[in-house]
Amino acid sequence: MRILVTGGAGFIGSAICRQLVAGGAFVVNVDKLTYAANLRSLDAVSGNSKYVLEKADICDRKALDAIFAKYKPTAVLHAAAESHVDRSIDGPAAFVETNLIGTYQMLEAARSYAANLAPGEREAFRFVHVSTDEVYGSLGSDGQFHEDTRYDPSSPYSATKAGSDHLVRAWHRTYGLPAVIANCSNNYGPYQFPEKLIPLMILNATHGLPLPVYGKGANVRDWLYVEDHARGLITLLQKGRLGESYNFGGDSERTNLTVVETICDIIDRLQPGAQPRRKLITFVTDRPGHDARYAMDASKVRRELGWSPSLDFETGLERTIAWYLANAEWWKPLRERVYGGERLGLK
Numbered sequence: 179m180r181i182l183v184t185g186g187a188g189f190i191g192s193a194i195c196r197q198l199v200a201g202g203a204f205v206v207n208v209d210k211l212t213y214a215a216n217l218r219s220l221d222a223v224s225g226n227s228k229y230v231l232e233k234a235d236i237c238d239r240k241a242l243d244a245i246f247a248k249y250k251p252t253a254v255l256h257a258a259a260e261s262h263v264d265r266s267i268d269g270p271a272a273f274v275e276t277n278l279i280g281t282y283q284m285l286e287a288a289r290s291y292a293a294n295l296a297p298g299e300r301e302a303f304r305f306v307h308v309s310t311d312e313v314y315g316s317l318g319s320d321g322q323f324h325e326d327t328r329y330d331p332s333s334p335y336s337a338t339k340a341g342s343d344h345l346v347r348a349w350h351r352t353y354g355l356p357a358v359i360a361n362c363s364n365n366y367g368p369y370q371f372p373e374k375l376i377p378l379m380i381l382n383a384t385h386g387l388p389l390p391v392y393g394k395g396a397n398v399r400d401w402l403y404v405e406d407h408a409r410g411l412i413t414l415l416q417k418g419r420l421g422e423s424y425n426f427g428g429d430s431e432r433t434n435l436t437v438v439e440t441i442c443d444i445i446d447r448l449q450p451g452a453q454p455r456r457k458l459i460t461f462v463t464d465r466p467g468h469d470a471r472y473a474m475d476a477s478k479v480r481r482e483l484g485w486s487p488s489l490d491f492e493t494g495l496e497r498t499i500a501w502y503l504a505n506a507e508w509w510k511p512l513r514e515r516v517y518g519g520e521r522l523g524l525k
Contacts, residue, residue: 185258264523393464395435402428427474
């Protein structure tokens, strides 16, 4: 397999690249290398002959056409996206550009490339689009998102991801592009940029800094370990039915406050401090448009692909915390020069 991965220097994308190369695939990582990209996340594969990086913007059609022509991929895993809700509140334009225009350019480049393949190669070609549970909006106290749940996005981020999903589905139905959509719940794990909840809380807690929790911390998310998600996406690439969407979830619903308290307790055990880290928890003004609850029904992907998470949340979280404690050389430059933990999303 020759797989073109977009956003391969990001959190989910780098996990995909590491697993694909370990499995023997040739990987072309197309990444613009924005603030959230980190090539150190690819140290495990950067010297491998089956991995290559192409620095390019997915909005640049000319660059995309050249990359497709040069490497002749057998499939695309489209993971590139602006993904932080708070940043989408402060600056939605970048989300419209990358998530909508970038996906459009990827679809057109893939469609043009596939049209010129030999019949057998054209039939084997796949385009997997990586999306989010946030496109479905907010749930009440019970129920789960299913693949046919009506889209109801609340933030500029989720609205642009919903739009990109619609584009992928339309390109499949109108042009016959062999596409599949994956919607996932909140990912966590090593190599995640420290603006996201879990790494931000880990790093603040280890340094004795306040742990800001939005509102009362009652918002519920379903958590999925990133390596399990990457494994699912690769399985989807091989076995997913064309034109279908698949929900990936960890079956691990937790309130944000419970997540932060669990992080505090694990760090207290691994790295005891002068006082319990729970004392650092500070409740702050809630985020505008903050969805109350997400929960994914992943029965379709379990049934059709035989996929299921390998780690429960507490095991995955402890593994994640241990990684951050042992890998300051990865996150310290980010905290010092890129993002220091300041509040975003107040506009």
